[in-house]
Amino acid sequence: MLSLKKSSPLLFGFLVAAVLSLPARGQTLPVEPPSLVAVVGGTLIDGTGRSPVPDTTLLIEDGRIRQIGRRGEVPIPVGAQVIQADGKYLIPGLIDVHVHYNAPFLHRLYLAHGVTTVRDVGTSLERILTLREEIARGNILAPRLFATGGSINTRSLRAAGVSAREMTERLAKAGVDGIKVTGYNEEELKDILEVAHAHGLLVFGHTRLDPGALRAIEIGIDGIEHVTDVLEDCVEENPPFPPDFDWSNRDHFFRHYYSQLHSAVNRDKLDEIIQLMVQNDVYLDPTLVNYNRGFVQRNTAKLAADPAFRYMPEEYDRSNRYGEYGSGDREQWTKTFALMQEATYKFFKAGGFLLMGTDSQAAAPDGALPGSSMHEELEFFVGAGLTPMEVLQTATFNNAKVMNQDKDLGTLETGKYADLIILDANPLENISNTQKIHLVIKDGLVLDPQALLREHIRQYGERGMP
Numbered sequence: 001m002l003s004l005k006k007s008s009p010l011l012f013g014f015l016v017a018a019v020l021s022l023p024a025r026g027q028t029l030p031v032e033p034p035s036l037v038a039v040v041g042g043t044l045i046d047g048t049g050r051s052p053v054p055d056t057t058l059l060i061e062d063g064r065i066r067q068i069g070r071r072g073e074v075p076i077p078v079g080a081q082v083i084q085a086d087g088k089y090l091i092p093g094l095i096d097v098h099v100h101y102n103a104p105f106l107h108r109l110y111l112a113h114g115v116t117t118v119r120d121v122g123t124s125l126e127r128i129l130t131l132r133e134e135i136a137r138g139n140i141l142a143p144r145l146f147a148t149g150g151s152i153n154t155r156s157l158r159a160a161g162v163s164a165r166e167m168t169e170r171l172a173k174a175g176v177d178g179i180k181v182t183g184y185n186e187e188e189l190k191d192i193l194e195v196a197h198a199h200g201l202l203v204f205g206h207t208r209l210d211p212g213a214l215r216a217i218e219i220g221i222d223g224i225e226h227v228t229d230v231l232e233d234c235v236e237e238n239p240p241f242p243p244d245f246d247w248s249n250r251d252h253f254f255r256h257y258y259s260q261l262h263s264a265v266n267r268d269k270l271d272e273i274i275q276l277m278v279q280n281d282v283y284l285d286p287t288l289v290n291y292n293r294g295f296v297q298r299n300t301a302k303l304a305a306d307p308a309f310r311y312m313p314e315e316y317d318r319s320n321r322y323g324e325y326g327s328g329d330r331e332q333w334t335k336t337f338a339l340m341q342e343a344t345y346k347f348f349k350a351g352g353f354l355l356m357g358t359d360s361q362a363a364a365p366d367g368a369l370p371g372s373s374m375h376e377e378l379e380f381f382v383g384a385g386l387t388p389m390e391v392l393q394t395a396t397f398n399n400a401k402v403m404n405q406d407k408d409l410g411t412l413e414t415g416k417y418a419d420l421i422i423l424d425a426n427p428l429e430n431i432s433n434t435q436k437i438h439l440v441i442k443d444g445l446v447l448d449p450q451a452l453l454r455e456h457i458r459q460y461g462e463r464g465m466p
């Protein structure tokens, strides 16, 4: 549950003091974020696709990038906080466009991993908009938040007692940043699209139920979440199921159906849908990591030993949602995961607009984790065939663009918000180097990831590891 306590200036001061984490242990005075910050000497990878620029100075004023240039060309104003970044690499802050922001302990985990912006897709409207506002005002130290409110589906419509059209109107008027759909008939989807587009909002989400991906694309959906929703529309004949197979049983569904997509998917149909998505400018957000952790790595020692679990409070443990997996199950899932990566790459190569989201949330260990899984997703995209530069741009530039935030976010350019990561090693040589985070800057506020994690543990405890 989110606790959205009204924050006092004192709390804000405390948060800033805690995360600035200068050696001043025991410091009690509130610390204002510095109005001027100069990051000097780093190699700039600005997210536009331009080649890296070595030995730069990036000057931040009041949370925005004021000037970027070669060291020496940019004068450093008196009183600026100077960050020496010799030998380091600057990339835009990461944006995760598929999260479920369902607990306050997520704040520091995203930031500590360099995720400076997230898009929530499905938390209830009032709760998420209140949180969005508190973050925007600076009362809560957390990633920038964009939100859809609860998703539209048959159940949510029935519960609210309204039509799809009315629900969309209601969400749009409340000020959401997009419309997430998870279940609809053709007429409802048409209505949702009409209302949403009139308000300048995109409609995206699941396409796995009737009428399916192909029809949803033809009707005009703007984006598809989860690559499985595309793959599933390419199944012409279901794989053989055990006699007791039950569609409503989640374990059965993933173990006997989704795991078999590698053999059940018609590759020609897949090519056809991908072409149609590209022609109709329908984005794809594959959320690979969620399936990899949830099924390919299920019940493995490697997953159990993931140090990221240390930060997941015990009460959020929801293990065994999908039962125990043996090597046979994992073998099938490994093949299906390869198909998921193949589809991601095909879509990209065909000119499709690719996004990057994790489906991370406050649940462990059945899927993506907040923050750390974004870096796994980067690795899986490289594994699919994209270059590290293409992958970084997907996670920053594309993700900002889809939210219509590319004027402010997604690249390191003059005038944009100062949301960036300073890395100890070159991510273009090895994408895993995005995990070697020296500092994170959000809104011009310099954050030490280790201090954020220490504060997280102080507040929420640390999970025992095997």
Ligand SMILES: [Zn+2]
Pocket: 098, 099, 100, 121, 359
């Ligand atoms: Zn999700």
